[in-house]
Amino acid sequence: MTTRIAEIWVGLFVAGGIAALFMLAMKVSNLSTYSSDSGYDVTAYFEDISGLKVRSPVTMSGVRIGRVKAISFDKQRLSALVTMEIEGEYDTLPDDSSASIYTAGLLGEKYIGLEPGAGSNDCEEFSLDDSGEIKIEETKNTDCKPSTLHQGSEIKLTQDSLVLEKLIGQFISKFLDDDKNKKEPAK
Amino acid sequence: MINQIQSLGHKGLDFFQRLGRAHILIVDILKGLPVLLLRPGLIVQQIFSVGVLSLIIIVVSGFFVGMVMGLQGYNTLVDFGAEESLGVMVALSLVRELGPVVTALLFAGRAGSALTAEIGLMKATEQLSAMEMMAVDPVQRVLAPRFLAGFISMPLLAAMFSAVGVLGGFFVGVGLLGVDDGAYWSQMQSSVDIYDDIYNGVIKSLVFGFVVTWIAVFEGYDAIPTSEGVSRATTRTVVHSSLAVLGLDFILTALMFN
Amino acid sequence: MDENKTLVKVRDLKFARGGRMIFDGVDLDIQRGKITVIMGPSGTGKTTLLRLIGRQLKPLEGSIIVDGEEVTTLGHRQLYELRKRMGMLFQNGALLTDLSVFENVAYPIREHTNLSDELIRTLVLMKLQAVGLRGARDLMPAELSGGMARRVALARAIALDPMMIMYDEPFTGQDPISMGVLVRLIRNLNDALGLTSVVVSHDIEEASSIADYIYLLSGGKVVAHGTTEDLANSDSEWAQQFMNGKPDGPVPFHYQAPPYAADLKID
Ligand SMILES: Nc1ncnc2c1ncn2[C@@H]1O[C@H](COP(=O)(O)OP(=O)(O)OP(=O)(O)O)[C@@H](O)[C@H]1O
Ligand SMILES: [Mg+2]
Numbered sequence: 001m002t003t004r005i006a007e008i009w010v011g012l013f014v015a016g017g018i019a020a021l022f023m024l025a026m027k028v029s030n031l032s033t034y035s036s037d038s039g040y041d042v043t044a045y046f047e048d049i050s051g052l053k054v055r056s057p058v059t060m061s062g063v064r065i066g067r068v069k070a071i072s073f074d075k076q077r078l079s080a081l082v083t084m085e086i087e088g089e090y091d092t093l094p095d096d097s098s099a100s101i102y103t104a105g106l107l108g109e110k111y112i113g114l115e116p117g118a119g120s121n122d123c124e125e126f127s128l129d130d131s132g133e134i135k136i137e138e139t140k141n142t143d144c145k146p147s148t149l150h151q152g153s154e155i156k157l158t159q160d161s162l163v164l165e166k167l168i169g170q171f172i173s174k175f176l177d178d179d180k181n182k183k184e185p186a187k
Numbered sequence: 188m189i190n191q192i193q194s195l196g197h198k199g200l201d202f203f204q205r206l207g208r209a210h211i212l213i214v215d216i217l218k219g220l221p222v223l224l225l226r227p228g229l230i231v232q233q234i235f236s237v238g239v240l241s242l243i244i245i246v247v248s249g250f251f252v253g254m255v256m257g258l259q260g261y262n263t264l265v266d267f268g269a270e271e272s273l274g275v276m277v278a279l280s281l282v283r284e285l286g287p288v289v290t291a292l293l294f295a296g297r298a299g300s301a302l303t304a305e306i307g308l309m310k311a312t313e314q315l316s317a318m319e320m321m322a323v324d325p326v327q328r329v330l331a332p333r334f335l336a337g338f339i340s341m342p343l344l345a346a347m348f349s350a351v352g353v354l355g356g357f358f359v360g361v362g363l364l365g366v367d368d369g370a371y372w373s374q375m376q377s378s379v380d381i382y383d384d385i386y387n388g389v390i391k392s393l394v395f396g397f398v399v400t401w402i403a404v405f406e407g408y409d410a411i412p413t414s415e416g417v418s419r420a421t422t423r424t425v426v427h428s429s430l431a432v433l434g435l436d437f438i439l440t441a442l443m444f445n
Numbered sequence: 446m447d448e449n450k451t452l453v454k455v456r457d458l459k460f461a462r463g464g465r466m467i468f469d470g471v472d473l474d475i476q477r478g479k480i481t482v483i484m485g486p487s488g489t490g491k492t493t494l495l496r497l498i499g500r501q502l503k504p505l506e507g508s509i510i511v512d513g514e515e516v517t518t519l520g521h522r523q524l525y526e527l528r529k530r531m532g533m534l535f536q537n538g539a540l541l542t543d544l545s546v547f548e549n550v551a552y553p554i555r556e557h558t559n560l561s562d563e564l565i566r567t568l569v570l571m572k573l574q575a576v577g578l579r580g581a582r583d584l585m586p587a588e589l590s591g592g593m594a595r596r597v598a599l600a601r602a603i604a605l606d607p608m609m610i611m612y613d614e615p616f617t618g619q620d621p622i623s624m625g626v627l628v629r630l631i632r633n634l635n636d637a638l639g640l641t642s643v644v645v646s647h648d649i650e651e652a653s654s655i656a657d658y659i660y661l662l663s664g665g666k667v668v669a670h671g672t673t674e675d676l677a678n679s680d681s682e683w684a685q686q687f688m689n690g691k692p693d694g695p696v697p698f699h700y701q702a703p704p705y706a707a708d709l710k711i712d
Contacts, residue, residue: 003228006231010234024349024385028349030378319528323552
């Protein structure tokens, strides 16, 4: 009888512990943002990524669509190479999308925001006709699709992280210049 | 002078002998675990006295620690206009550090000392000897279930501590101080990592559970079988396991977060 | 002596504690099916001897053979197998304090057999009946008197019907009636079940009434041994002093100490 009560309590205890672990995993941590089927990797070069971290969010129109998978330094190009993992379901991003590093709030975390491009595609053919005008022709190729970002593609258009120190530095020097300009005519 | 050196040497030898005995004991306990799994009733009984009975103190402390963190964190963050990050601060400190460490310290005081006293008294009243003569190995019958129960209970208690603490922070931050509800959770979710933070926190509490129950069980088993011996052993359990937890926490943190 | 009739054979046993020799060459034979009483002044190491036979302590030197097995070198598993065939009644009972009287007696049965609850109940009640405590089955050890606790411990020691039982001072703390019952119980168990009994006792009258053979220990040695009559008629000073309870004689009343006067700092 007493063992029964003890067993019930232990059952509740273990269930409570597991529920707590579950809550920590689902509600407190980013487990829910890990998609089950892995997405595809896209790379981009940035001149300055300061503040961006592995697992920082990648968003489009403010919606998280992936996260930063790896950050490394490219010795040849002397710039940072960022690998992003985009979730598999977002497979229609135009390949001329651009990537910028933003800050959430003034002091918040850095994240990458993607902006969709117009979408280059191979469906049209450019050619100069005899009169020297550009002629756009639909290709006969029937299975042409607008080309999208896919595993291994690179985002060419990037904009760097706004670094607060640099910004303040620029602001101060501009302010000093203005000051000087104002004082000069008074002389 | 010579005497002091000698007493130092004596203490050193004593220390290493105890360490040796502790290691022999843990090997014996671990050897007994497979057999123990055939008798889950014993483990359930011990999880009750080691885990369930520690529940109240853990949950209440967790809630208060979370509330204090909510209050302190808010006061610090509001100066920077960053009170939205309150959830991050509360959750990260709890999951990485306070959850495992404070739980282990409370556990050492609540359950560890009780384990030592119980085993020490069983030794002092010859109950362990009597078991041996009944061909029941006290290491397997008495120590192993208690050890396993502590090892299982610790991570569960630490998880509950952290979870309740996050709720405590929520209660103060969102409920009383008016931090945005959505921001509290979403900022937390974007900054707390399942692997880096939660998983490592669980590993920590597993290590602490192992060490604290090991110390508690050993001190009881190794106690001088008198009332004074048992009372000293109980004190030693609390002191040694607290120090071990804090020291190990530093080492684990250095290994995990670098 | 017929080898087969000797259950426990102790040879040249040496044991020290805290730098003091407790046993310095003890030889002892315990016959199967007999009651052997070990007597000696308090602190000579009677309890220690029982613990050495049960291998709770390891001797410095010498051999202890129980039922053909050398216990001093026995492996863990064989030792526990051997212990299943030994019962021991501890000086203070040593009941498991978190279990009731009933569960205490049931404990070794539950640990070592897979008998049904029904059968266990029957067995336990039989053992408790034998020690006259069937009515106390639901009490906790803390609610028992010292004498009752020892009787419960006795019921527990015989729960598995061992081949040998070692009683550490079974008579102390018993009133004359239960003492008589205990003496008869030990005798009956011994004769009916063919047990071998080793009884440690100070109580000359009771001990000699049940003893088939007596060993007298003192100063780390066997100082006299024989049947009750042998000892009573012996002209050994040791035997005379002990059997008649005389304060003076070769057995010292005092634990070894420097001269009294020196200790009190009297010149
Ligand atoms: N743990 C110990 N450490 C050191 N010495 C001990 C220890 N236990 C017992 N002794 C010593 O061993 C000797 C024998 O003790 P033991 O308990 O065997 O005596 P005993 O013959 O059973 O006495 P009694 O009749 O009073 O029960 C004692 O002199 C005691 O001082
Ligand atoms: Mg004794």
